Amino acid sequence: MKMTGESSSGNSEITMDDVKLLIKKKDEIEEQIQAYYDVLQDQGVGVEGPLVDVEGYPRADVNVHQIRTARHNISCLQNDHKAIMVEIEEALHKLHAREKAKREQDESEVQEESMELQVSLPPPFARVDAVTEGSPASGAGLRLGDEVIEFGSVNTENFQNLQNIASVVQHSEGKPLRVTVIRVGQKVQMSLTPQRWSGRGLLGCNIVPVQR
Incomplete structure (x- = not known):
């Protein structure tokens, strides 16, 4: 996923909007997975249920093609879900690390300003x-x-x-x-x-x- 904003070094910078987009994408994937699980439930089979009868022929009481498609899509979407969860975790880590670095820099600047002020003031008598x-x-x-x-x-x-x-x-x-x-x-x-x-x-x- 392309992140918004570019740093001075050319590297992309993570923003909170990027994280929100990733979370939205994750929610959409979860909705799609649930929709395919609903298809399997309607057919009366699960992810692992047999699609052939005892004689080895495709079951006539279910839509075999629809079930296979649903199972395949669930497998692909679950991989996508794992990948985007890793992206979200990395994005949050980078975001928090940058905020921490900025906070420490701000505190350092305040301390430097305070020291400069103390140096510029004459000693009390x-x-x-x-x-x-x-x-x-x-x-x-x-x-x-x-x-x-x-x-x-x-x-x-x-x-x-x-x-x-x-x-x-x-x-x-x-x-x-x-x-x-x-x-x-x-x-x-x-x-x-x-x-x-x-x-x-x-x-x-x-x-x-x-x-x-």
């Missing part, structure tokens, strides 16, 4: 180890575990200690600061405005340095 609910930090979207790579004018290049961040916060009360963090391998930016609230400080979060 601080980490958020506490965020109080209802605080300015919480409202801005800062989360526990966020790794800071930018806090206003403080970044990986110029960070020396936490006093750098404290100084920026004190001089930016009521003014939005751009904060950039790494969260689950992804770069996330937010706007954080230091301001008075019901809790302590102007942020409502705790930031600790990252050892580099």
